[in-house]
Amino acid sequence: MTTALITGASSGIGAIYARRLAARGNDLVLVARATDRLNALASELRAAHGVSIEVITADLIDATQLELVLRRLRSDPPIDILVNNAGAGLIGDFVTADPAEMHKLLLLNVAAPTLLASAAVGGMVERGGGSIVNIASVLAFLPEYSRGIYAATKSYVMTLSQSLAAEVTAKGVYVQAVLPAATRTEIYERSGGDISKVPDVMEVEDLVDAALVGFDRKELVTIPPVPDVAAWEAFEQARGFLAQGFSNSKPAVRYRNET
Numbered sequence: 361m362t363t364a365l366i367t368g369a370s371s372g373i374g375a376i377y378a379r380r381l382a383a384r385g386n387d388l389v390l391v392a393r394a395t396d397r398l399n400a401l402a403s404e405l406r407a408a409h410g411v412s413i414e415v416i417t418a419d420l421i422d423a424t425q426l427e428l429v430l431r432r433l434r435s436d437p438p439i440d441i442l443v444n445n446a447g448a449g450l451i452g453d454f455v456t457a458d459p460a461e462m463h464k465l466l467l468l469n470v471a472a473p474t475l476l477a478s479a480a481v482g483g484m485v486e487r488g489g490g491s492i493v494n495i496a497s498v499l500a501f502l503p504e505y506s507r508g509i510y511a512a513t514k515s516y517v518m519t520l521s522q523s524l525a526a527e528v529t530a531k532g533v534y535v536q537a538v539l540p541a542a543t544r545t546e547i548y549e550r551s552g553g554d555i556s557k558v559p560d561v562m563e564v565e566d567l568v569d570a571a572l573v574g575f576d577r578k579e580l581v582t583i584p585p586v587p588d589v590a591a592w593e594a595f596e597q598a599r600g601f602l603a604q605g606f607s608n609s610k611p612a613v614r615y616r617n618e619t
């Protein structure tokens with residue numbers, strides 16, 4: 361029996377992860393602020409799948425409440441799968457954004473998944489197994505399409521996943537970055553947007569089912585809407601080609617002052 365801890369399980373992508381992982385026979389720890397919604401989901405999934413479900417009410421922006429989740433990740437029964445999903449958007453430009461709101465977004469989208477992964481990974485390495493799933497966004501690669509700092513927070517999640525995977529894959533820990541594009545959840549309305557104005561919206565069940573196919577294949581990066589994996593492979597090749605230029609002790613000729 362494995363146990364999965366899912367943040368942001370009260371709605372959207374996290375709630376579907378909870379449904380799918382319970383249906384696969386995992387025990388769950390559900391985390392979010394909306395206790396009523398978490399308890400309703402927990403009752404439904406216990407009855408449907410006979411799994412054990414804990415609920416932790418926590419605002420991950422609040423250090424004391426985040427600590428409750430960190431403590432659970434370090435305790436028993438061990439957490440085999442961490443789904444770092446809780447997140448939010450922030451409508452508006454960088455120039456006009458309220459710095460206090462930006463700070464909250466950084467705590468939720470950047471600091472929380474980092475500290476949660478940190479709390480989970482030590483035990484996973486000791487046990488020689490475990491999975492960390494980080495929900496990033498295609499905006500990590502398309503920052504020009506999104507104003508403010510949201511894309512930058514998701515780029516961080518993507519980069520963290522890559523560097524963490526480089527460190528722990530050989531120790532038996534699997535890391536997956538999932539990059540949804542527009543997906544039908546509450547995130548738009550919550551951040552003052554309007555989903556009816558967004559083209560090509562994926563249904564959340566389709567998104568999570570595809571992400572779980574990538575999970576079962578142990579993909580490092582899963583981008584459900586991209587039709588041809590060759591596009592990702594070409595992107596990675598281009599990155600490798602660029603990186604060949606990093607190991608030079610002298611600046612490139614084009615940056616040398618003409619004498």
Ligand SMILES: NC(=O)c1ccc[n+]([C@@H]2O[C@H](COP(=O)([O-])OP(=O)(O)OC[C@H]3O[C@@H](n4cnc5c(N)ncnc54)[C@H](OP(=O)(O)O)[C@@H]3O)[C@@H](O)[C@H]2O)c1
Nearest residue numbers: 368370371372373392393394420447497542543545546547
């Ligand atoms: N939907 C998309 O188009 C899309 C695209 C790319 C990436 N994503 C990413 O997908 C992830 C899930 O979002 P979603 O689309 O499923 O949106 P959602 O329906 O709004 O779900 C967000 C979840 O995060 C929780 N949450 C928000 N603030 C929190 C806080 N301070 N502390 C603890 N939990 C908090 C919410 O629960 P409570 O309110 O109960 O706390 C909710 O369960 C996010 O990381 C988002 O950036 C979404």
